[in-house]
Amino acid sequence: MACSTTGYTGQNYCDKNSRFGKPTGIMFAIDGNTNTAANFLLEATWDDDVEAQQVFPLQNMKAIEDLSTEPTYKDYDDGSRRLMEQGNYRFAVSFDVNECVKKQLLNFRGFQEGIYLVYGDVIRGRTVDSGVNIVPIRLENVNIEKGNIPTMADTEMVKIVIDLKSDKDLNEYDYSRKMAWDVDDVDGLTEVTVTMVTEASDAVVVDVTADCGGQTKQISGIDDTGVLSFTNLNGSTPVAVTAVAESATVRGRYTISSTFATGYFVDLASPVDRIDTVKVISSGKITLGTIS
Numbered sequence: 001m002a003c004s005t006t007g008y009t010g011q012n013y014c015d016k017n018s019r020f021g022k023p024t025g026i027m028f029a030i031d032g033n034t035n036t037a038a039n040f041l042l043e044a045t046w047d048d049d050v051e052a053q054q055v056f057p058l059q060n061m062k063a064i065e066d067l068s069t070e071p072t073y074k075d076y077d078d079g080s081r082r083l084m085e086q087g088n089y090r091f092a093v094s095f096d097v098n099e100c101v102k103k104q105l106l107n108f109r110g111f112q113e114g115i116y117l118v119y120g121d122v123i124r125g126r127t128v129d130s131g132v133n134i135v136p137i138r139l140e141n142v143n144i145e146k147g148n149i150p151t152m153a154d155t156e157m158v159k160i161v162i163d164l165k166s167d168k169d170l171n172e173y174d175y176s177r178k179m180a181w182d183v184d185d186v187d188g189l190t191e192v193t194v195t196m197v198t199e200a201s202d203a204v205v206v207d208v209t210a211d212c213g214g215q216t217k218q219i220s221g222i223d224d225t226g227v228l229s230f231t232n233l234n235g236s237t238p239v240a241v242t243a244v245a246e247s248a249t250v251r252g253r254y255t256i257s258s259t260f261a262t263g264y265f266v267d268l269a270s271p272v273d274r275i276d277t278v279k280v281i282s283s284g285k286i287t288l289g290t291i292s
Contacts, residue, residue: 013145019178025059025118026093026160027186029110029136040123040134043181050188050279055116057188058105061158063094088140089164094157100212102158107287111170115162116148119176121183126173132275134175138165192219192280199288203257206230207250210280218252222268223276232258233265233285264288270282 033054039045049055067090073081097105116138118123125134140163150156164170190210208219222229224246232239243257246266256266267285270272 004034019176020119021122023061023064023093023117023119025057025061026162027058027116027118027123028056028111028142029114029116030054031113031136033114034135035132036133037127037131040125041179043179043185046123046186047277047279049171050186051274053271056108057118058095059118059184059187059246060091060095062096064094067091067161077177080203086167090162091163092159094159096155096157098212098261102192105158105160108142108160111167112139115139115164118183121181122176123177123179123183124174124176126169126172127156127175128173131175135286137169139163141167173249174191175269186268187279189271189279189281190219191283193283194266196266196284196286196288197253199260199291201260203255204288205253205255206266206286208252208254208268210281213290217260218250219280220251221276221278222246222254222280223274226243226275228269228273228275229277230254230256230264231267231269231285232256232260233267234264239264260291262288262289262291 002170029049030053033049035049046055046057049247050057067088069090072085074084075081077155090225095101116136124137126137127134142163143161145159145161147156148154149157182214192208192210195207195209197207199205208222210217222244224244227244229244230241232241241256241258243255245255245257246251247255260266265285265287268280268282271279271281
């Protein structure tokens with residue numbers, strides 16, 4: 001390596017300024033997440049990564065604080081000084097979330113894998129191969145702080161303190177692109193409950209709901225043109241589902257056609273296998289009762 005290096009400082013670009021505007025969200029990511037530069041630009045890529053539980057978006061950021069440490073220097077008696085370290089990136093972001101999301105966020109305490117930063121329609125990650133593949137920014141640590149007590153002048157907020165592993169990730173390896181679609185449409189998986197309504201040997205009817213804080217939301221839109229949205233298990237053995245149809249009168253109610261027997265298990269398929277556009281994951285399978 002040369003003792004000193006030089007670079008090109010010309011500004012003959014379409015936009016001479018940084019593309020980063022107001023921070024709007026973050027996406028936690030596992031270490032194995034990677035996409036080509038072309039796929040990085042596609043909404044379908046991010047939908048697939050959410051369903052595969054590789055990225056975990058958190059949108060609608062309410063506040064951000066820069067807590068980064070500054071470069072440190074050694075000052076000598078002769079008036080000169082030496083750079084000791086560049087300092088570390090640390091920041092805190094705050095979100096206004098309900099009790100269910102707050103509890104899920106606690107799972108990220110101590111998370112040390114990766115993160116993408118979101119600025120409106122700009123997603124920021126890193127690349128170590130000159131933009132061929134895009135991977136998450138590395139994390140040193142994440143702490144999900146306890147929610148604050150709501151006051152007369154404020155609501156409960158959850159603060160997330162994030163330490164990045166290396167300043168290189170936002171400088172030497174920095175990579176960001178503005179998307180041609182609404183990034184805030186990328187939602188995380190919502191945990192839902194599957195409840196039995198009726199059961200018979202050739203079909204069962206279930207309700208799919210998201211339950212939080214005493215409120216229930218019927219989950220409509222799980223794909224009913226294919227048969228991959230739900231599973232029917234005889235112990236650990238899959239039994240083919242032949243049809244799935246959502247009720248025309250009751251939102252979130254589905255008829256699943258298959259061969260059923262006492263003790264079989266019915267559930268939503270795992271997100272990576274399902275072909276619907278509703279990003280939900282089941283809280284647990286249900287067991288069929290006595291079927292004559």
